[in-house]
Amino acid sequence: MGMASALDTLCGQSFGAEQHHMLGLHAQRAALVLLPVSALLAIIWGNTKTILISIRQDPKISEEAGIYACFMIPSIFAYALLQCLVKFLQAQRIVFPMVITSGTTALLHAVVCWSLVFKSPLKSRGAALASSLSYWINVLLLVAYIKLSSSCKRTWNGFSKEAFHSVVPFFQISFPSALMLCLKAWSIELMVILSGLLPNPKLETSVVSICFNIFSMIWMISYGLGAAVSTRVSNELGANKPQAAQLASWAVLFMSITEGVIVGTILILLHNLLSHLYSNEKEVIKSVAAMAPILSLSCFLDGIQSVLSGIARGSGWQKIGAYINLGSFYLVGLPASLVFAFVLHLEGMGLWYGIICAFAIQVVSLLIIMLRTSWEEEVRILPAKTALKRVQDSTAPRNIAPNSEC
Numbered sequence: 001m002g003m004a005s006a007l008d009t010l011c012g013q014s015f016g017a018e019q020h021h022m023l024g025l026h027a028q029r030a031a032l033v034l035l036p037v038s039a040l041l042a043i044i045w046g047n048t049k050t051i052l053i054s055i056r057q058d059p060k061i062s063e064e065a066g067i068y069a070c071f072m073i074p075s076i077f078a079y080a081l082l083q084c085l086v087k088f089l090q091a092q093r094i095v096f097p098m099v100i101t102s103g104t105t106a107l108l109h110a111v112v113c114w115s116l117v118f119k120s121p122l123k124s125r126g127a128a129l130a131s132s133l134s135y136w137i138n139v140l141l142l143v144a145y146i147k148l149s150s151s152c153k154r155t156w157n158g159f160s161k162e163a164f165h166s167v168v169p170f171f172q173i174s175f176p177s178a179l180m181l182c183l184k185a186w187s188i189e190l191m192v193i194l195s196g197l198l199p200n201p202k203l204e205t206s207v208v209s210i211c212f213n214i215f216s217m218i219w220m221i222s223y224g225l226g227a228a229v230s231t232r233v234s235n236e237l238g239a240n241k242p243q244a245a246q247l248a249s250w251a252v253l254f255m256s257i258t259e260g261v262i263v264g265t266i267l268i269l270l271h272n273l274l275s276h277l278y279s280n281e282k283e284v285i286k287s288v289a290a291m292a293p294i295l296s297l298s299c300f301l302d303g304i305q306s307v308l309s310g311i312a313r314g315s316g317w318q319k320i321g322a323y324i325n326l327g328s329f330y331l332v333g334l335p336a337s338l339v340f341a342f343v344l345h346l347e348g349m350g351l352w353y354g355i356i357c358a359f360a361i362q363v364v365s366l367l368i369i370m371l372r373t374s375w376e377e378e379v380r381i382l383p384a385k386t387a388l389k390r391v392q393d394s395t396a397p398r399n400i401a402p403n404s405e406c
Contacts, residue, residue, distance in 0.1 A: 003037060004030055004083035005181060006174035008230040008313040011091035015155070016238025023155040027088040028163035029170045034080040041076050045069040057196050061205070064124065071128035078135035085142040090231050094151055101141040109134040176318035180309060180325055187329035187358065188212060191337060191351045198341065204348045207287040210278045211295050211352065215302070218263055222303040225256050226310030233314030242375035249311045249370065256307040260300035267296040287348070294352045301359035308366035315378055317369065324365045333358025 007030055014022040044051070049066025053059060089098055112133055116126025146152045195201065195208040229252035236245035267274070271292030275285040312321040337354025340346045346353065 003174040003178040005177035007087035009316045012234025013238035015091045016235035020154040027084045030084045038076045038080045042073045068128045071125045074132040075135045105138040176322040179322035183325040207348045218299045222306035226306040230310035230314040246375045256303045260303040264296035264300045305362045328362040329358045
């Protein structure tokens with residue numbers, strides 16, 4: 001739910017500016033926007049099979065994916081609320097309770113998933129249902145913490161009608177936020193779909209899916225760094241400390257580069273082991289192992305862009321980020337993937353070459369924006385201040401002349 005990323009800007013800057021009551025309002029407003037969007041996504045997921053078959057995917061794979069997606073529909077609404085709660089707590093630098101709730105959920109998920117997959121007739125449907133249940137468990141645990149903990153007394157004052165005000169201005173920030181994340185995610189997932197159109201679709205889909213799975217697992221590290229820098233930058237800007245925001249940006253960027261080198265080296269050295277973890281078929285193992293250097297480079301670049309995107313979200317540059325992602329992935333990355341895979345016949349490896357091209361353009365563009373930024377000017381035009389003013393204007397009583405005539 002990329003639209004929840006607007007809270008990186010609004011909640012973070014509001015907390016830094018000590019406008020504590022606004023955090024709860026922003027979180028409620030986000031939920032009001034995300035839940036209807038989740039309903040639209042549920043309709044799309046419910047028609048997954050039809051959509052996949054219409055774009056000439058394998059009928060058996062399409063049918064299985066369609067069933068799995070239907071059982072995952074409850075998770076859409078849970079994930080929307082979960083993101084609102086997570087952003088609400090992250091902005092206040094309340095991290096450890098989220099680690100505890102996530103750890104508890106993960107332990108329960110292992111038991112529930114094992115039971116539904118191996119001890120029930122649901123099989124793969126059980127895995128989807130287990131994921132949905134786990135998301136809802138996590139939501140309930142975080143709600144309980146926010147309601148009972150003294151840490152959130154200043155920021156959560158219960159449900160308020162004010163959350164219905166300034167929904168449109170919130171949407172103006174949340175929509176570009178969603179585009180920033182979704183344009184990237186959709187392009188990578190589109191690579192999996194395109195792999196089904198290659199000469200050996202079962203092999204290529206397996207290889208690309210495994211690489212995507214490894215990539216997503218490593219991305220969680222980068223996402224954590226991006227979330228941390230987003231919170232820190234937004235807090236410092238809200239507190240009118242532009243130099244601290246700039247220092248935090250460079251510090252986390254250096255951490256990302258270091259992490260990328262370490263993880264990339266591990267990927268290359270352990271490529272055979274990683275291949276065996278996902279498949280027993282020799283052809284698949286060989287193909288995944290051959291992808292290790294390319295996957296390593298893409299993870300390195302993605303780590304840098306995740307931090308730069310986090311800085312962008314914390315600073316309120318969502319619109320700029322959306323334009324950059326649109327150009328990087330759809331004007332450069334996707335066409336390059338098609339050329340490498342279908343024209344030059346590099347197949348699955350060619351699809352990832354296109355992704356690397358997109359990441360390179362994205363990193364360079366975001367880095368240029370960061371280098372040209374005047375942090376003192378960023379403090380002056382904080383999105384959170386504008387949002388607060390709009391809420392105050394919309395809720396302020398209107399003056400009526402005492403002797404006015406009807």
